[in-house]
Amino acid sequence: MLEIGSVSSSLVSRQCGNPSCDKIYKTLLKCTRCRLQVYCGIDCQKADWPNHKKICKLKAEDLKKKSEPTNSFVEKTTPIPGLRLIENFISNDLHNRFIEQMAKGLPEKNNGHFDGYEFEDNEAFEKVFNELTKDIFTKLKSLNFFANERKPLQLACTLIGYEKDGFITKHIDSPLLSRGDVIVISFKSPVVVNFYSEKKIEKQQHKIFIPPKSMYCISGEARYEWSHAILSNEDSYNSKKFERDKRYVALFTPPGPLYTGELIDY
Template identity: 25%
Template sequence: MGLPRFKRPEGTSEPSSNLYVANCGPAVGLTLDTIETVFGAYGQVKGVHLADESGTRVIVSYRDEKSAESALKALNRRACPELGGRSLHIQYSVPSVCQVAVNDSVQVSTEASELDIPGLYLIHDFISAKEEEELLAAVDSGPWQKLAKRKVQHYGFEFHYNTRNVNTKQYLGELPSFLSPILDKMSVFQKLGYTETVLLDQLTVNEYPLGVGLSPHIDTHSAFEGLIFSLSLAGPCIMEFRKYSTGVWPTSADTLSDEEAQHSDKSSKFLRRAIYLPPRSMLLLSGEARYAWHHYIPHHKIDVVNDSRIRRGLRRVSFTIRKVRKGPCECEFPEYCDSQK
């Protein structure tokens, strides 16, 4: 089973409801949700997908050709303020007959120690099945905020997806009581050699429907401190990690030439690792894993782990627990750090 791909346009392409958009994507700091919102101003968008593994090109699929034509005329080769001022390179595209493997040929590990990513830890069965059931019931009793493809809840501080940051002046209150049993267990990471203690104050709950993933990104350095905890509930997934050789992608509109934007070999070398996250497992990103590696959940319905095909559940819920940063980041990875640009 594979995922559909789209062809890179060759020469003058015929009108289509699908647009191939270069110089745009998660590797340049633009989430698929943000891109969908901007292109949605020109018509109903069916979806936004990565055009390839570079993270700098996407496919925007409209319901009709007229909407695609309007977006192309309005945005092609023009700086778009809503997308970081980037100059987009847009052409029509059509579905490709080729298919890609479920995991795109990246080896999937089941233990964090196998990935050789400093600061990455994974604990299986961090909570019991009963605790998982209670946590799901707790969040399902609260209000959900709908995004383009998933639902979220925020506690402590709200995360703003348009700026990828938090407003430290908008305090939502203490973390919910249902999180206390999880926080009480954090000391278990000391057995893995991690000894830092920090008072966590922000929780984002995500609900992913079957087949929905997460764009490659690094949690904004200036937004959060050095620990990112992620608890998986209800369903499994593959999480991929990418380390770009040139750090975070440049964000000025004129940094990438048209030629560079079209060819990933010149603009997007990266290392790839992948790990299987079963339900009730807790992942910790710290140090290099938190500050220098993009993390990414492929948009799959089926993952391959050790030659086994594992179908994701109808829903996956994640608890991302962090500490909001109150000042600039002074980490040891300035090439990836928004505070040190």
């Protein structure tokens, strides 16, 4: 389908984009789809359309990508020492493709959530998952996560799913399964994670709002002196309601001595 262009004026004369036309003009019609090709008039634009349409779509898509704002992640401050939260850590494209694969997964039911995922089309899942982990690890390395771990490093990976009312009971991640920092990548639904100080002298509780596409890291004091939980009925933060949905998590951590699951080269 021909898209009639807008007028483009220039101080420099340019030749019509139709190869059959040898006229040169200062005022030309611009293709409104790709906004790159120009013509001396509508007749030349129509005449060249069978040739131009082959590349017009590609040019238009490339132009759209260039005009779209770049997703840059933003680190948020938290009141808990050792807890780091970075929003927009995952691109929309990877986020949506990973959700699509997780929705096809066959998990085992646990207390308030799902884990032990298997996939009928494992090749399709691995294609997306490998691209996702490559992107995640590149960003983690640029921010010096796991910088003090002995190299080469392999990370344990656990995939977790939550229903709309899913939960996880109050706990501290066992050092038998995770011997270091815990990286959590959050997909699809926002959630509130409750953190509880286990110090005998000073008892505190903080609620941390986790948007989709976020990464949070539990390390140091947050890792060993604070427990955390997700409540099944919590759908508000700072007195504002939010819509909960199915949620998926990819968790990465240096494996503890009793971990027997998948390991991924970091």
